[in-house]
Amino acid sequence: MFYLIGLGLGDAKDITVKGLEIVKKCDKVYLEAYTSILTIGKEALETFYGRTLTLADRELCESNIDDILKEAKDIEIALLVVGDPLGATTHTDMLLRAKELGVKTQIVHNASIMNAVSCCGLQLYNFGETVSIPFWTDTWKPDSFFEKIIANYSRNLHTLCLLDIKVKEPTEESLTKKVRTYMDPKFMSVKDAAIQLVQIIDAKPDCGIQRDCTAVGLSRVGAPDQRISVMTLEAMQMSDLGPPLHSLVIPAPNLHPLELDYLSQFR
Amino acid sequence: MFYLIGLGLGDAKDITVKGLEIVKKCDKVYLEAYTSILTIGKEALETFYGRTLTLADRELCESNIDDILKEAKDIEIALLVVGDPLGATTHTDMLLRAKELGVKTQIVHNASIMNAVSCCGLQLYNFGETVSIPFWTDTWKPDSFFEKIIANYSRNLHTLCLLDIKVKEPTEESLTKKVRTYMDPKFMSVKDAAIQLVQIIDAKPDCGIQRDCTAVGLSRVGAPDQRISVMTLEAMQMSDLGPPLHSLVIPAPNLHPLELDYLSQFR
Structure with missing residues (x-):
């Protein structure tokens, strides 16, 4: 079995x-x-x-x-x-x-984070498609996931953004060698994610989402030291939500009064 | 506490x-x-x-x-x-x-069913907004939730449909009386849901979803007698997935090969 x-x-x-x-x-x-x-x-x-x-x-x-x-x-x-x-x-x-x-x-x-994300007070049935945000490198800066955030936002739906984690990833140099060496584990923070998202928004001024949109940062959901923080995406670039794992939500532009009330305790 | x-x-x-x-x-x-x-x-x-x-x-x-x-x-x-x-x-x-x-x-x-629905093999991050399907009565047949299914479907996203349950609902007659009497508990089956959905589709021939679209019926998810059944929505009108609770998924029109493989075991 x-x-x-x-x-x-x-x-x-x-x-x-x-x-x-x-x-x-x-x-x-x-x-x-x-x-x-x-x-x-x-x-x-x-x-x-x-x-x-x-x-x-x-x-x-x-x-x-x-x-x-x-x-x-x-x-x-x-x-x-x-x-x-x-x-x-x-x-x-x-x-x-x-x-x-x-x-x-x-x-x-x-x-899973797909349902426990509701701890921030945003209603699960108001979430659209979930996206994953990958770590950018100097030469690889994918942003196709952002179209999904825009599509959710324009339908007044929240987007849960799962943030990249790199555990036991082979180093690029070792890929061609017999003995693999591995990178240190790396976990994307809401700060890292916000920095990448603001760059995308700045490059798409007509996308319908502004850098001062609301963002909800979550860390260690379900743990005793869970943290939830609500601020503008712009401000989240300077945030520190402590140790991993982190997740990020871009809420719908128009929230239910209950959602607004609940979020306000984390501002 | x-x-x-x-x-x-x-x-x-x-x-x-x-x-x-x-x-x-x-x-x-x-x-x-x-x-x-x-x-x-x-x-x-x-x-x-x-x-x-x-x-x-x-x-x-x-x-x-x-x-x-x-x-x-x-x-x-x-x-x-x-x-x-x-x-x-x-x-x-x-x-x-x-x-x-x-x-x-x-x-x-x-x-919760919001994440455990993945037991049918459809990937969670490909789900759009969740909808709730209410029991229709002779005089009340709401179908506004169907617009959300269409919106998901047109974006190639799955829709989880939560099916109505009625527990300890006061009877209409007793609402104006001092002593409340209650209806028997009622749980919508995937069969009930399919019958209502087909009626909506028949009334909206250009909605983009046909009565022979694929539907996934789930009952008692997480229990030892869990059942998953994949068929056309049309056929689901004659299905019987046993005792409650039931849930229904309308999958996206174009599925990932892994999703197709996984679903095929329940056909």
Whole structure:
């Protein structure tokens, strides 16, 4: 059996009772560590579960998943994923592979940023399409996601912006070498995101969104030190919401009075 | 302290470890029973928690919430909500009232249909605005939500349709009387929803969506007897996905190959 178990967003105790029971009984438990991270580390989880975990990086999840799945024909294997296990395409793909290989699977859902974002008071059913904002480099500055923000905004919908994370990314130099070296982990802050967004807006003066539009910055949603901050996108370029993970929301231009009331406590 | 605790979607064990600890230590625990329902009943939850629960209906949550919140100044009170506690406006409103009254609050997130819908293989970030489909009556057949489905569809986005539930709704006759009588609980099935949607499409032949468009029916997401069924909307009028709760998705017209592959197992 192959279990995909969501860990939720905050700390070790955000796993469900069902998830915890499965973790305790499994023969092997992997912790997925590249589509998202928990605010606590692997060791804290191991202490709480009373067992060891194996870190699963991108290579393991994408290239070597068949080996794990084949093993799951005979033994019980769980893969722990921060948030909900089906938030990322990788895991849907795993379930399809499992089906092809004849391996039984079970999903244990949990909160993800896609629903917990409602903690800022913006109503979930008023969100449009979610976008991902990638880190820009000197030579690569994609902005196609911004069209989706504009489309949501023009329909008076909020946009949740998932911010890039880089965990165990090979350095460019090492791609052509035998031994890979990896970059330090990097997590986009709401400040980084705001700086890129303002550059895009400045280059598209008629896009309908101004640099003084409202932005909602969220950090460590679900954790005890969760922070929510509401200001103009312009001001967010100078903000500091502390350690990762961060998310950003561009709210619809016209908010429901309840949404306005709720947001105002974070200004 | 006032806790809003999400129960997730399946059974008693879908509560988080954090949520369960709070339930066990609280002085009073209410179970919200009108924005959604769990596939198991109050008694099963009471057995699992080892304590009694008080049902909280709409009247209690909307009109008498201040009394509960005032009590929460001195004692520990939890309100249990199926799914994630901030899926419905009611609960955001409660948190604002708590703040006004100077009552401390804590939210314990969990999976909701808004993210667990990804179990059908459609990617969450390709969903547009969520809509709610209300039960029609002989004299009241609203269809304004359909414009949102069209808008999503034309942008190649999926639409999650939340289906109406009626729990402890006063009968029309009793509204003017001293003693209220209540209707039997009623839960919209994907069949009911498809029948209403096909009527709307037939009345709007140029809307861009045809009655033979693909529809995804989901029932009891997260429970062991979860069912997912993919067929044309037309065929869904004759479907039976078993007991509630049901949800319906109108997928985007052009799907990602991975989405197509995944959906095909439910055809």
